[in-house]
Amino acid sequence: MSEKWTITLRTYRQKEGEAPRYDDFTLDVDPDEYVLDAVERVWAFHDRSLCFRHACHHSTCGACGMRVNGVEKLTCITILRDVTQNGATLKVEPLRNFPVVSDLAVDMGDFYKKNEMVDARAVLPVIEAEIEHPSSAWNPNDAQYIRLSDCLECGMCISACPVAATTSEYLGPAPLAAAQDRGIRRNPELLNIVDSEDGLWRCHSAFECTAVCPSFVDPGRRIMDLRKQVIGAKLGQLFGK
Amino acid sequence: MSKPHIIIIGAGFTGVATAHDLALRGCDVTVIERGDICNGTSGRTHGLLHSGGRYAVKDKESAVECIEENMILRRIVPQVIEPNGGLFIAIEESDLSYAEQFIESCEECGIQIDELTPQQALKLEPNINPNLLSAFIIPDGTFDPLRLALAFAGTAKHNGARFRTFTEVEGLLTDGQGNVNGVKVLDRAANRLLELRADVVVNATGAWAGQITGMAGLDAPVQPTPGIMVAYDQRLVQRAVNRLNVPGDGDIVLPQRRMVVVGTTSFDAENVDYIPVTEDQVKLMLERGSELIPGIRNTKPRGIYMATRPLVGGGSGRSIARTFKCFDHKETHGIDGLVTITGGKATTLRIMAEKTADVVCAKLGIDMSCVTKETPLLSYRQYYTIPN
Amino acid sequence: MNNQPSAKKFLGWFNPLGRNPGSWAFIISRITALGLTLYLFLHLIVLGRLAQGPEAYQEFLALTENPVVKIGELAVIGAVIYHGLNGIRIVLTSFGIGVTRQAQLFYASIVLAIVGTLVFTIRMFAG
Numbered sequence: 001m002s003e004k005w006t007i008t009l010r011t012y013r014q015k016e017g018e019a020p021r022y023d024d025f026t027l028d029v030d031p032d033e034y035v036l037d038a039v040e041r042v043w044a045f046h047d048r049s050l051c052f053r054h055a056c057h058h059s060t061c062g063a064c065g066m067r068v069n070g071v072e073k074l075t076c077i078t079i080l081r082d083v084t085q086n087g088a089t090l091k092v093e094p095l096r097n098f099p100v101v102s103d104l105a106v107d108m109g110d111f112y113k114k115n116e117m118v119d120a121r122a123v124l125p126v127i128e129a130e131i132e133h134p135s136s137a138w139n140p141n142d143a144q145y146i147r148l149s150d151c152l153e154c155g156m157c158i159s160a161c162p163v164a165a166t167t168s169e170y171l172g173p174a175p176l177a178a179a180q181d182r183g184i185r186r187n188p189e190l191l192n193i194v195d196s197e198d199g200l201w202r203c204h205s206a207f208e209c210t211a212v213c214p215s216f217v218d219p220g221r222r223i224m225d226l227r228k229q230v231i232g233a234k235l236g237q238l239f240g241k
Numbered sequence: 242m243s244k245p246h247i248i249i250i251g252a253g254f255t256g257v258a259t260a261h262d263l264a265l266r267g268c269d270v271t272v273i274e275r276g277d278i279c280n281g282t283s284g285r286t287h288g289l290l291h292s293g294g295r296y297a298v299k300d301k302e303s304a305v306e307c308i309e310e311n312m313i314l315r316r317i318v319p320q321v322i323e324p325n326g327g328l329f330i331a332i333e334e335s336d337l338s339y340a341e342q343f344i345e346s347c348e349e350c351g352i353q354i355d356e357l358t359p360q361q362a363l364k365l366e367p368n369i370n371p372n373l374l375s376a377f378i379i380p381d382g383t384f385d386p387l388r389l390a391l392a393f394a395g396t397a398k399h400n401g402a403r404f405r406t407f408t409e410v411e412g413l414l415t416d417g418q419g420n421v422n423g424v425k426v427l428d429r430a431a432n433r434l435l436e437l438r439a440d441v442v443v444n445a446t447g448a449w450a451g452q453i454t455g456m457a458g459l460d461a462p463v464q465p466t467p468g469i470m471v472a473y474d475q476r477l478v479q480r481a482v483n484r485l486n487v488p489g490d491g492d493i494v495l496p497q498r499r500m501v502v503v504g505t506t507s508f509d510a511e512n513v514d515y516i517p518v519t520e521d522q523v524k525l526m527l528e529r530g531s532e533l534i535p536g537i538r539n540t541k542p543r544g545i546y547m548a549t550r551p552l553v554g555g556g557s558g559r560s561i562a563r564t565f566k567c568f569d570h571k572e573t574h575g576i577d578g579l580v581t582i583t584g585g586k587a588t589t590l591r592i593m594a595e596k597t598a599d600v601v602c603a604k605l606g607i608d609m610s611c612v613t614k615e616t617p618l619l620s621y622r623q624y625y626t627i628p629n
Numbered sequence: 630m631n632n633q634p635s636a637k638k639f640l641g642w643f644n645p646l647g648r649n650p651g652s653w654a655f656i657i658s659r660i661t662a663l664g665l666t667l668y669l670f671l672h673l674i675v676l677g678r679l680a681q682g683p684e685a686y687q688e689f690l691a692l693t694e695n696p697v698v699k700i701g702e703l704a705v706i707g708a709v710i711y712h713g714l715n716g717i718r719i720v721l722t723s724f725g726i727g728v729t730r731q732a733q734l735f736y737a738s739i740v741l742a743i744v745g746t747l748v749f750t751i752r753m754f755a756g
Binding site: 002015016017018030033034037040041044045048049051052053054055056057058059060061062063076077101102105108109111112113115116122123126142144145146147148149150215216 | 277278280285288320322325383385407409429430470472476480496497498499502512514515517520543544545546620625626
């Protein structure tokens with residue numbers, strides 16, 4: 001932690017009524033710090049007009065998702081050493097497929113609306129969260145424990161999804177994953193929401209969402225499982241349940 | 242008669258909870274925040290929904306506040322809480338000698354406390370230190386920092402409050418006699434200066450309270466006191482685990498999603514806009530955390546960060562009471578139109594807001610009492626889904 | 630403000646920077662699909678010609694000696710093997726089968742497409 005690197009932080013800037021541009025800032029950093037620390041440093045000591053979002057600094061709030069050298073990262077847990085080197089330029093940009101509010105902060109309204117539409121669970125019983133233990137290994141006593149769900153609603157999956165790039169109507173990985181978590185059988189009202197023109201059939205299995213998710217949601221797998229659920233439900237309807 | 246306009250500076254816990262309270266009391270509220278919701282101290286809170294056990298012995302006022310607010314928050318905003326309770330465990334003899342006064346004090350403060358044998362405790366939490374001497378169970382909890390604030394902010398927005406984020410206060414507007422009647426702000430997204438008038442300006446900037454009062458030529462008696470937090474990448478326990486002893490460094494471990502978070506330390510700092518992490522404090526958290534949960538040594542740090550508490554009053558570090566104070570600057574310095582609320586902790590956000598809103602309403606002759614105790618909050622997503 | 634989704638951004642599908650195997654599968658499937666569709670048209674045109682008599686057949690045989698056409702045919706073979714196998718991969722994963730091994734299934738499709746193309750290359754130029 002006492003090593004010192006000098007890097008150039010190249011950050012996307014966009015202000016109302018101006019063309020987007022990139023600003024370079026030379027920073028002395030500790031390579032074991034996080035990308036978010038470097039961005040915060042720029043704000044604190046170089047340019048107070050830099051707009052970015054951050055809150056918890058430990059991957060529970062989902063506010064600090066950005067593109068780091070073109071790849072979606074949760075910057076509070078992304079160590080500088082893993083994404084850059086001494087003397088290099090570190091590029092930081094806002095998430096794709098969201099309207100930019102200012103600089104690195106994007107408008108999450110539409111995304112949160114979709115999560116509301118599927119009533120994504122914010123808290124759930126620990127035994128349903130599929131942590132390391134399969135459900136059979138849980139002690140029946142553990143069923144009483146509640147934990148915050150895995151999805152941070154950071155939006156990185158939407159940013160990485162090639163289908164979400166072409167339309168803002170697509171429900172998107174996180175909302176679909178949340179629908180899978182709630183389950184069609186338990187919540188049949190979700191069927192028409194996900195089995196729709198811009199619902200789960202628009203997924204083309206690129207699995208970028210799973211690749212960038214910082215929080216073990218594995219949206220790609222969940223969307224595929226949701227397809228099983230939907231097919232099961234529709235077959236059930238067909239054969240008159 | 243038009244609604245009174247209140248400007249709240251700061252969208253941390255205090256700011257958003259006050260906006261919620263005042264919106265319900267019929268005020269027109271604008272919240273000004275130089276960053277976004279919770280990007281200062283509040284976002285980086287440990288996330289402990291205090292039962293008050295930690296303060297029961299030395300700071301009873303704070304402890305009683307905690308347990309009452311703990312119960313209220315469980316009712317009005319369960320969507321952001323892991324309500325699994327907490328343990329206080331004794332590892333050494335010196336911890337054990339604290340037990341008697343601890344039990345007495347908790348009972349005095351109305352905090353439900355039960356003793357467990359080490360075997361019972363290990364059955365509940367297999368990963369705690371197997372050499373523990375004793376354990377007590379109390380109603381702690383864990384919450385998601387940002388979403389707790391979003392729930393208040395979203396409900397406030399639903400009730401008409403406006404949020405101007407990425408907008409920094411550059412100065413206070415005053416009338417001819419030095420009383421505050423608005424703010425001069427820089428909208429950073431649009432690069433535009435604005436003047437906004439208000440009947441009362443509430444300074445809810447917590448650790449930065451002095452910066453705002455400084456604009457009126459006043460001091461705020463807040464001592465910014467940072468501390469470190471380290472989040473490790475395995476959920477080793479299902480409930481909060483506290484060290485049974487007087488409050489010290491690294492004596493709380495919380496579960497949160499798939500992590501455990503160890504905190505914290507306490508030191509003075511000058512510039513609280515950015516506080517770098519120091520290696521010795523990280524090492525200390527590892528040592529102290531693994532005294533409670535040895536398995537932490539086999540995990541990897543996931544996030545390491547510093548958060549700055551706003552401590553009110555004289556003295557320094559842990560000797561300062563953790564209660565909050567609301568200052569009506571008309572009473573403190575003869576400057577009307579400015580109210581500062583600072584101190585406190587996350588668990589008491591609602592009552593801090595209640596007291597502040599009481600002060601504001603008294604100033605403006607608004608005869609409405611607080612209803613936030615019984616009002617369930619809307620989905621935290623409302624903050625983003627309701628357009629600005 | 631820009632940065633919003635738009636139908637034009639489908640061109641971004643063909644940008645391989647920073648992509649994971651799943652995206653590569655997606656991109657190559659689309660390219661092979663376009664290629665195979667073009668091939669289908671050419672095939673139908675050629676068939677149409679062939680229906681016009683024996684001289685047309687001689688012309689056609691001459692065409693197949695052209696090295697460019699031979700390479701084109703090999704490309705079609707590679708494309709059809711890959712596209713078919715990836716199609717099966719997608720059907721499987723769509724039913725929740727093999728999702729955790731989707732990257733390996735992609736690599737297998739690529740390997741089999743290359744191997745298949747090599748086999749036909751050898752047959753084509755040796756026989």
